[in-house]
Every structure is written in structure tokens, then in C-alpha cells.
Amino acid sequence: MNQVPNSRHPTAETVSLSRDHWGRLIFISSDGVPIANVTLTPLFPISEPGRWISVTGSDGKELVCIENPSDHPLELQTLLREELAFRDFVPRISRVLYVSGNSEPCEWHVQTNHGETKFVLKSEEDIRRLSPYEVMIIDSNGGRYRIDDTRLLDQKSRRHIEWYV
Amino acid sequence: MSSANFASKPDSEHLGQLGTRQIFAQFPQSIQTRLENALESEELVHFVFEPDLSLDLRYVSSYVVLTNRRILIVAPIQYNSKADSGRNSSKSTGRFAAPEHSIESWNLQELAELALVDRIGLGSLELLGFASRLSVLRFSASRLTPARRFVDKFRSVKQANAMESRARSVFVPPAPFPITPLEPEISICPSCGGAMQPGESTCRDCAPEAAPDTTKSLWRLTRFARPRMGIILFGFAMTLASTAIGLLPTYLTIPLIDDILIPQKNFDLVPWYIAGLLGAAVLAWLFTWAKTYVLALVSEKISADLRNKTYEHLQSLSLEFFGGRRTGDLIARVSSDTERICDFLSQQLLDFISDLVMIILTAAILISIDPMMAAVSLLPFPLIAWLVQHVRTQLRQGFARGSAAWAEMVNVLADTIPGIRVVKAFAQEQREIDRFGTRNQNVYEANTRVNRLWSAFVPIITFLTEIGLLIIWGFGAYRVANGEISVGVLLAFVTYISRLYVRLDSMSRMLAHAQRAAASTQRIFEILDRVPSVAEPNKPIPVGVTSGGRVKGAIDVRNVCFRYGTRQVISNVNLIIRPGEMIGLVGPSGAGKSTFVNLICRFYDCASGSISVDGNDIRSYPISSYRSNIGIVLQEPFLFFGTIAENIAYGRPNASRADVVAAARASRAHDFILRLPDGYDSLVGERGQSLSGGERQRISIARALLTDPRILILDEATSAVDTETEREIQQALDFLVQGRTTIAIAHRLSTLRKADRIVVMETGRITEIGNHDELLNLDGTYAKLHHAQQQMQQDTTVVSEAVSP
Numbered sequence: 014m015n016q017v018p019n020s021r022h023p024t025a026e027t028v029s030l031s032r033d034h035w036g037r038l039i040f041i042s043s044d045g046v047p048i049a050n051v052t053l054t055p056l057f058p059i060s061e062p063g064r065w066i067s068v069t070g071s072d073g074k075e076l077v078c079i080e081n082p083s084d085h086p087l088e089l090q091t092l093l094r095e096e097l098a099f100r101d102f103v104p105r106i107s108r109v110l111y112v113s114g115n116s117e118p119c120e121w122h123v124q125t126n127h128g129e130t131k132f133v134l135k136s137e138e139d140i141r142r143l144s145p146y147e148v149m150i151i152d153s154n155g156g157r158y159r160i161d162d163t164r165l166l167d168q169k170s171r172r173h174i175e176w177y178v
Numbered sequence: 179m180s181s182a183n184f185a186s187k188p189d190s191e192h193l194g195q196l197g198t199r200q201i202f203a204q205f206p207q208s209i210q211t212r213l214e215n216a217l218e219s220e221e222l223v224h225f226v227f228e229p230d231l232s233l234d235l236r237y238v239s240s241y242v243v244l245t246n247r248r249i250l251i252v253a254p255i256q257y258n259s260k261a262d263s264g265r266n267s268s269k270s271t272g273r274f275a276a277p278e279h280s281i282e283s284w285n286l287q288e289l290a291e292l293a294l295v296d297r298i299g300l301g302s303l304e305l306l307g308f309a310s311r312l313s314v315l316r317f318s319a320s321r322l323t324p325a326r327r328f329v330d331k332f333r334s335v336k337q338a339n340a341m342e343s344r345a346r347s348v349f350v351p352p353a354p355f356p357i358t359p360l361e362p363e364i365s366i367c368p369s370c371g372g373a374m375q376p377g378e379s380t381c382r383d384c385a386p387e388a389a390p391d392t393t394k395s396l397w398r399l400t401r402f403a404r405p406r407m408g409i410i411l412f413g414f415a416m417t418l419a420s421t422a423i424g425l426l427p428t429y430l431t432i433p434l435i436d437d438i439l440i441p442q443k444n445f446d447l448v449p450w451y452i453a454g455l456l457g458a459a460v461l462a463w464l465f466t467w468a469k470t471y472v473l474a475l476v477s478e479k480i481s482a483d484l485r486n487k488t489y490e491h492l493q494s495l496s497l498e499f500f501g502g503r504r505t506g507d508l509i510a511r512v513s514s515d516t517e518r519i520c521d522f523l524s525q526q527l528l529d530f531i532s533d534l535v536m537i538i539l540t541a542a543i544l545i546s547i548d549p550m551m552a553a554v555s556l557l558p559f560p561l562i563a564w565l566v567q568h569v570r571t572q573l574r575q576g577f578a579r580g581s582a583a584w585a586e587m588v589n590v591l592a593d594t595i596p597g598i599r600v601v602k603a604f605a606q607e608q609r610e611i612d613r614f615g616t617r618n619q620n621v622y623e624a625n626t627r628v629n630r631l632w633s634a635f636v637p638i639i640t641f642l643t644e645i646g647l648l649i650i651w652g653f654g655a656y657r658v659a660n661g662e663i664s665v666g667v668l669l670a671f672v673t674y675i676s677r678l679y680v681r682l683d684s685m686s687r688m689l690a691h692a693q694r695a696a697a698s699t700q701r702i703f704e705i706l707d708r709v710p711s712v713a714e715p716n717k718p719i720p721v722g723v724t725s726g727g728r729v730k731g732a733i734d735v736r737n738v739c740f741r742y743g744t745r746q747v748i749s750n751v752n753l754i755i756r757p758g759e760m761i762g763l764v765g766p767s768g769a770g771k772s773t774f775v776n777l778i779c780r781f782y783d784c785a786s787g788s789i790s791v792d793g794n795d796i797r798s799y800p801i802s803s804y805r806s807n808i809g810i811v812l813q814e815p816f817l818f819f820g821t822i823a824e825n826i827a828y829g830r831p832n833a834s835r836a837d838v839v840a841a842a843r844a845s846r847a848h849d850f851i852l853r854l855p856d857g858y859d860s861l862v863g864e865r866g867q868s869l870s871g872g873e874r875q876r877i878s879i880a881r882a883l884l885t886d887p888r889i890l891i892l893d894e895a896t897s898a899v900d901t902e903t904e905r906e907i908q909q910a911l912d913f914l915v916q917g918r919t920t921i922a923i924a925h926r927l928s929t930l931r932k933a934d935r936i937v938v939m940e941t942g943r944i945t946e947i948g949n950h951d952e953l954l955n956l957d958g959t960y961a962k963l964h965h966a967q968q969q970m971q972q973d974t975t976v977v978s979e980a981v982s983p
Contacts, residue, residue, distance in 0.1 A: 054852055056839060057823065059859035065835060073853055080836070141861075155855075 028077055030068065030089060038096065040068055040076055051076060053096050059143060066093055103157045104130070106150070109170035118153065121173075125158065132156060140177040148174055201226055209241060209252060209279070216281050222246040224335055227328035229303065229317035242303070242315060244331055246339070249305065250283040251313065284312055286336055292329045301325055395700040396692065399519070402480045402487075413472040414531070420465030421535045425543060426458040428673045432547075435666035469532070474524040481520030488512050488705055496711045497781045506592030507585050511705060515698035522695030530688040533681045540674050547670065548663055554653050555675050558646040562639060569635050574693040576628035581697055583624045587617040643679035650675055712783055718800040721807065722792070729792045729807045731757040731888040731919030733778065737787035740773060747773045748784070749942045757888075760920040762930030764963065765939035771923045774939065775891045778921065779808055791889070809887030809918075811911075813894035815871075815878035819863035822851055825877055826858075829885035841884040845910040847876035872903030879910045890915060892922040896929055904929070927960075927967055936960060 029041035033049070040051040048070055056065035056078070066079040082090045104125035111122040122131045132152035134140070139151040148160040160166065163174055201223050202210045217223070225244045232238040232254070240253035255278060284305065289312070293304040301322050305312040317325060403410060434451050438444050489512055544552035594601055594610050601610050654668040722728045733755040740748040748770045755761055763771045777784050780796050788795050796804055817825050826841055827833040838858065842848045850873050854860040862869055869877070875895065882890065895911060896904045912932060924930050936953055938946035938960050946958050953960035
């Protein structure tokens with residue numbers, strides 16, 4: 014892939030990103046122009062959420078792409094982590110407490126690392142297997158839940174999940 | 179050249195080496211003697227061709243024999259009455275006694291050439307002399323291939339003779355007209371896309387043939403069973419054991435009744451008998467369990483193999499095969515037909531075998547107890563067997579019809595569900611409902627026909643069973659009264675026989691399943707028997723040895739012809755493309771542009787001529803490593819179900835994320851991917867995120883870019899999108915074509931502004947080649963197209979803005 018240009022997307026170069034008083038993200042471009050209200054978009058939010066962070070302006074155009082945050086100063090890493098935590102709210106399900114039925118839509122009551130919650134599962138396609146033991150659930154509102162390792166669930170919870178995947 | 183790719187034809191090639199007697203052996207006796215008498219001493223028969231029509235086009239067999247000296251025609255008298263009078267004609271005189279045939283012959287020196295004329299459905303073979311036409315033979319299309327072989331054979335014999343004569347300096351008169359070589363004949367079958375052998379007018383698979391017995395196709399499954407013979411034999415042993423054990427309890431009841439219950443003594447033995455019965459039951463349970471599990475396991479394995487094999491074979495078949503077939507039908511073959519076979523193998527066949535074992539064992543036991551009783555009680559058996567055999571044929575047809583009707587119905591679904599937008603847009607829902615309803619009615623009717631037969635069949639068997647039991651009761655009672663057998667024996671007979679008839683009933687039920695499974699097997703073997711039209715070379719040349727499997731991309735197309743069935747699609751195309759050159763391919767629809775690029779991709783092989791890449795014929799490269807050098811962007815990009823990243827990396831699944839993102843950036847797909855909720859992890863394809871045509875196209879460009887192809891094919895890549903999107907795609911494409919040999923098919927000439935040369939194709943030929951200015955000066959087809967499109971651009975300012983460079 015040597016002929017694909019990469020030069021206009023500095024990766025490990027210094028990326029100047031900061032938060033202003035209103036909590037907005039400010040990006041300062043290489044020629045020193047500050048651009049306010051930028052957003053962070055992970056390119057691979059599911060398969061590799063911690064890397065490949067795209068910084069986009071309010072027009073949706075990419076300003077810079079941070080391929081590997083750990084190449085950057087600690088302050089930036091912290092900033093990214095904090096910002097992405099809001100962007101990527103994906104509770105981890107540790108236990109399925111109750112499922113209303115075997116046919117969709119059905120209501121699920123689950124125990125997550127953010128506490129107990131319930132959601133409605135619209136269709137069976139909304140439960141996706143990401144890797145052999147990793148599962149992602151999307152509820153009727155587009156909210157996301159994950160199970161990092163189905164083997165760690167108790168038998169009853171696992172049976173509910175395995176009904177789908 | 180290309181025929182090297184095909185298996186050599188076994189029959190006619192070495193027919194000449196076979197003895198004359200062997201060749202004649204296939205003809206009627208009268209013809210045989212006639213021919214043998216007509217031959218001179220040391221005259222060698224090379225080939226016999228059998229035209230099947232007379233001159234007035236009635237079906238009559240005649241025989242045309244090519245020897246090393248002559249051509250002899252053996253024909254019924256009336257057939258030759260209208261023909262030119264042959265000089266050597268000896269009409270049923272002297273030793274040629276049989277009155278109905280005549281023999282004519284010509285020396286090879288008299289014959290200048292054989293001409294083959296192929297009209298649709300009717301062919302004629304003309305024997306041309308040096309001054310006139312000597313004779314004509316007519317035949318139907320089915321004889322076209324042998325006729326061609328006959329002509330080939332004639333030419334080679336003639337040539338051999340000429341060389342011999344020259345060696346002996348005998349004068350050979352020159353042919354009075356130029357001899358045109360026969361056209362190269364390898365072609366693609368228009369109905370299935372399989373390879374057609376030289377000279378075939380329909381491919382072997384599609385040629386209508388008398389359908390072979392479907393039951394035979396079941397035997398072909400043994401090919402898949404062979405690797406698992408060990409476990410099958412084990413399962414079979416279990417079947418035998420469980421059946422034998424199952425017969426034991428009834429046998430034990432004989433002494434129980436005769437020695438204990440009737441004399442009313444020895445009751446202390448009862449627990450022993452009960453223990454024996456219990457033991458038999460436990461053993462029967464264990465053995466049955468083992469046999470069912472083992473054999474079900476094997477049959478599941480076999481059908482999984484069958485599915486894999488079928489799918490694998492499907493993947494190797496040419497594009498045309500899929501073009502000519504309905505998707506629904508193919509899906510049904512791979513999925514439900516294999517499932518049906520599995521059901522048959524794991525349940526019905528298993529039951530059948532154990533029933534058969536049971537019947538044989540029961541018969542053996544009955545005969546050993548009392549041969550006389552056995553003979554009487556087994557009396558109705560042949561009757562039932564005959565009935566089964568009779569119904570068998572009708573059921574077979576019924577099920578085949580039912581399965582065809584079912585496939586038709588599924589086809590409607592496969593057709594209309596993807597096309598639902600069109601259906602709704604034209605408000606044709608009711609019509610589609612009716613269409614489905616009609617097919618469904620066909621399924622209903624076909625199945626009803628089978629059911630009607632079936633419903634009559636089963637009660638008859640039950641009735642015969644009852645009759646059989648009555649006979650035993652009557653005959654048994656008579657013999658008990660005479661003291662010839664004991665009550666225990668009679669009861670054992672009744673028990674055995676009633677179980678036997680029940681089994682026979684289930685055996686006959688298995689028959690229907692067998693027919694159904696056989697029909698399914700046949701449908702699967704129809705796919706498996708198909709020869710892929712593009713064959714792997716026998717001695718492959720590795721692709722780009724010095725450059726890590728990459729070609730440089732110099733394409734040399736020489737004298738390429740391609741026939742699609744009988745239609746000539748490409749004729750005599752010559753084109754040399756330099757590495758890295760961009761060729762624009764324009765021309766009206768149906769000019770053969772897509773076929774031309776398909777030939778370059780080796781989706782088919784050309785009938786004659788050759789296509790070389792980097793100096794080697796593409797047929798000498800291993801197919802997949804050659805194709806890995808080619809990237810294609812189609813008019814309708816296809817996305818598989820999966821994430822965007824997976825779709826981009828389709829041609830190079832191990833590509834790193836950096837490569838995927840870089841390819842997406844280069845193809846201008848990055849920005850819109852960024853806006854999707856899951857970025858590169860968003861699901862697309864049939865059940866996934868809906869993307870616009872331009873977005874899908876950019877993903878497919880990224881896909882092509884990621885494989886870094888040396889040869890790039892753009893088949894109307896921008897014609898399905900709006901002008902603004904086209905501009906974006908064009909930017910992506912401009913980047914993609916850099917440094918690659920590119921062939922771009924386009925209707926919009928503006929998309930070819932970067933092309934080094936533009937090739938105009940019309941009706942399968944190249945009519946103009948040159949760059950934009952040269953072609954404009956030529957004032958031909960290209961110039962006309964250009965002016966017409968410019969006119970359109972002036973009419974619409976938006977368009978002209980969008981496409982001007």
C-alpha cells in the first residue's frame with residue numbers, strides 16, 4: 014500500500030487538542046488556527062475502540078486522525094479517554110436477570126457494570142457476536158451493551174444469550 | 179491450443195486404430211456383412227458417420243464409411259434415388275444381396291473436399307469432386323459433432339495420402355477452390371455456461387437425453403460414503419445385532435407357553451424367562467441406541483460433505499452458469515436437497531436396512547421352526563412386493579413433479595422479494611400474488627396427485643396384512659387340531675408375521691422417500707457433473723516470479739474470437755496494451771465490451787486466438803493467482819453482509835487497519851464512513867446499513883485499491899450515480915488508475931479523458947483505435963458519440979459543469 018498517500022494525516026506528530034471553558038474541544042491546526050467545537054470519532058468503535066480516533070470539525074470533515082493515542086503526551090491521552098467515555102457509553106452486561114419472552118420484541122432486565130437496567134430488544138439481528146465469546150446488543154433506542162466474555166456469565170444468563178448467537 | 183485444457187475425447191480419435199470389425203460391430207448385422215463384403219483387401223476403415231436423414235428429409239439411417247482409399251455410402255435404395263448417380267454404384271446386384279440398401283463409393287483422389295453446411299437443426303455434408311458436387315448427405319443437428327469429426331478425419335487421411343503420393347512422386351491435382359479450415363469450436367454453452375467440446379452444438383450436460391433411472395443416482399452417493407466405511411460397517415453390525423435381539427423375545431415365548439402355561443407346571447422357571455426377556459429388551463435398547471446414533475452421525479457427515487462439495491463446485495463454475503439459472507433453484511439445491519438426502523440416509527434408509535435384516539432373519543426363524551407353516555404364512559409376500567414395484571414408478575414421477583413445482587414456487591419468491599420496489603412502484607402486487615398463487619396451486623396439485631395414489635396404496639397393504647394373518651390363524655388352528663404344531667408355535671407365528679407385515683408397510687413407505695432422495699441426489703449431481711469452462715492449466719507457469727506474484731500488466735490480445743453458443747460475440751480482436759496504459763472502451767450495448775473484459779479476467783476462455791499477459795498465455799497461469807492481479811469495479815457494486823472494514827478488505831482479508839483506512843481515504847470513502855454511527859465497524863450489505871449508490875461504489879473502489887491490482891477493469895463504474903457523485907468517484911478512480919493497466923468501459927466519454935487510447939468496439943470487432951483527438955479527426959463512430967454527448971451537455975448546464983475537467 015505504499016502508493017496511498019498518508020502525509021496529510023500526521024499520526025504521531027503533535028496534536029494540539031484542548032478543552033475550553035465551556036467544555037468544548039478546541040483543535041489548533043498546524044498553521045495555528047484554532048477550530049472550536051470539534052468532535053472525536055473512533056473509526057473502529059467496536060473492533061478497536063481505543064485507537065484510530067478521528068478529530069472532525071463541525072462540518073464532519075476530518076482534521077486529523079490519531080492512530081495510536083499512546084504515542085502522544087499523557088494529557089492528550091487523558092483528554093481523549095474522558096471525551097470518548099461520553100461518546101462511547103457501552104455498559105457491560107454481567108448478568109441477565111429476566112427476559113420477557115422468546116420472541117422479539119422482548120424486554121430484558123440486566124445487571125451491568127453501570128448498574129441494573131432494562132431495555133427492549135427489537136429483533137434478533139440486534140444481538141451480534143463480535144468474536145467467539147464477545148457479544149454486542151443494540152436495544153430499540155440504539156443503545157449499546159456488551160458482553161466481553163460469555164463464558165463468565167452464569168448458566169441462566171448464558172442460555173438467554175445463546176438463544177440468539 | 180485451447181483444446182489442451184480439455185480432457186481428450188476418448189472415442190473417435192483412436193477409432194481408426196481399432197479393427198474394422200470393432201467399428202462395424204455397433205451396426206445392424208445386415209449392414210455389417212454388407213460393409214465387410216464391400217471392402218477391398220487391406221482397406222482400413224477410419225471412421226463411420228451415420229447421417230440420419232434422407233435427401234427428402236425423412237428419418238433414415240445411412241452409413242458413410244471413410245477408409246484409407248475411399249468413401250463408401252451405404253444407404254436405403256429410395257434414399258439414393260434422387261442423388262447424383264455415382265459411377266461405382268452397385269445397386270443390389272451380385273453379392274450385395276439385401277435389396278433395401280445400396281452402396282456407392284468414391285476414391286479419395288476423386289474427392290477435392292468435404293463441405294459441411296450447418297443450418298439450424300439441419301446439416302448437410304457435401305462430397306465435392308474436382309469438377310462437380312458428387313453427393314450430398316443430410317442429417318439432423320444431433321449428428322453435427324460426428325459430421326465434423328468425419329470431415330476432420332477425411333482431411334487428415336487425405337493429407338497423409340498426399341504426403342505418401344508426393345514421396346512416390348504421383349501427381350496430386352490441386353484443389354479447385356481454397357480449403358477453409360474449420361472454425362475453432364470451443365465455446366460456452368448458452369444455457370449452462372459449461373464448456374462445450376469441439377463440434378458440439380449443445381453442451382453435453384444440456385443436451386436433452388433420456389433421463390437415467392433416478393434410483394441409480396443414489397448409488398453415486400457411495401462416493402461420499404467410502405471414506406467413512408469403518409464407522410458405517412460398525413453401524414451396520416449394530417443394526418444386525420439389535421434386530422436379532424429384537425426377535426429373541428417372541429422366540430422365548432414358545433417354550434413359555436408350551437412348557438409352562440398350557441401344561442400349568444414348572445412355574446418356578448417363569449422368573450428365568452422374564453429375566454431373559456428383560457435382558458433381551460435391555461440389549462435391544464443399547465444396540466438400537468448405538469446404531470441410530472452412529473448411522474445418523476455418518477449420514478449427517480455425508481450430507482455436510484455433499485453440501486461443501488456442491489458449494490465448492492459452484493464456486494468453480496463460470497459466471498455464465500449463474501447467469502442462466504435462477505438463484506432460488508441453486509439455493510434450494512445446496513440447502514434443501516442435501517437436507518432431504520440427509521434425512522433419507524439417517525432415517526429412512528436406516529429403517530429400511532433394519533427392516534430388511536428383520537425380514538430375512540424372521541423368515542429364517544420361521545422356516546427353522548416349521549417350514550410348512552412358514553411357506554403358507556409368507557404366501558402374500560410376493561403379491562405385496564409386486565404392488566410396491568408397480569406403484570414405485572408412478573410415485574417417482576409424482577415426486578419429481580412436486581419437487582419441480584416447489585422450485586418454481588421458490589423462484590417466484592427469489593424473484594419478487596429482491597424486486598419488491600419495482601413490484602410496488604408499478605402496483606403489480608396483485609399480479610405477483612396471482613403468480614405465486616398459480617405456482618402454489620401447481621405444488622398443491624402435484625402433491626395431491628401423489629397423495630391420491632398414496633392414500634390408496636397404504637390401506638391395501640394393511641388389508642393384505644389382515645388377510646395374511648387370517649390365513650395363518652386358519653391354517654395354524656387346523657394344524658394344532660391335528661397335533662402337528664403346538665399352540666406356542668402358532669402364537670409365535672402370528673406375532674412374527676404381524677410384525678413382519680407392519681415392517682413391510684414401513685418399507686414401502688421408505689420407497690417414496692427413496693424416490694424423493696434420488697430426485698434430490700440427481701439435482702445435486704447435475705451441478706457436480708458440470709465441467710467448469712475455465713480449467714486450471716496442467717503445467718501452470720507461476721505469475722510474476724521476479725516481482726512477488728505481480729504481473730507488469732502488458733496485455734497482448736491476438737486474433738481473439740469468442741462464441742456464446744452459436745452466436746459470435748467477439749471476432750478477431752487484436753489489441754496490444756502497454757503496462758500502465760489506460761484504455762477506454764466505448765461502443766454500443768451488445769458490442770462485446772463486457773465479454774472482452776470478461777475474457778481478460780478469464781471468466782471464460784476465448785474460442786480461438788490468445789490473450790497474453792507479460793508474454794505468457796493467461797491460460798497457463800494458475801487461475802486464482804492470475805485473478806489476484808486484477809481489480810474490478812462494476813457498475814453495480816456488491817457489498818457483502820459484514821462491516822465496512824471487512825468489505826474493503828474482501829480481496830485481502832489480512833490487510834491492516836492502516837491499509838483499510840488509507841484505501842478508504844484514497845477512494846474518498848473515508849469522510850462518509852466517519853459519519854456512520856459505527857465508523858468502519860458499521861454493518862453493511864443485505865441486512866445492514868443502507869448506503870447510497872455512490873457510497874457503495876466508493877467502497878468497492880477502495881476494495882479494488884486495497885488489492886493493488888496490476889490490471890484494473892472499470893465496467894461502467896460511474897454510470898449509475900449522479901453527476902456530483904460521479905465527480906467524487908472520478909477523483910477516486912483517477913487515483914486508482916495511476917500506474918496500472920486499465921481498461922475502462924464507459925458510456926459517458928467524459929470519464930475517459932485520462933485514457934491513453936480509446937478503443938471503439940462494434941458488433942464484436944474493434945473499429946477505431948486512437949486518442950481523443952485522433953478519433954475526432956477520423957470522424958467515425960467515436961466522433962458521432964462525442965458530438966451527441968456534447969450536445970446533451972450544452973443542453974444541461976449542470977451536467978457540463980460537472981464533467982468538464
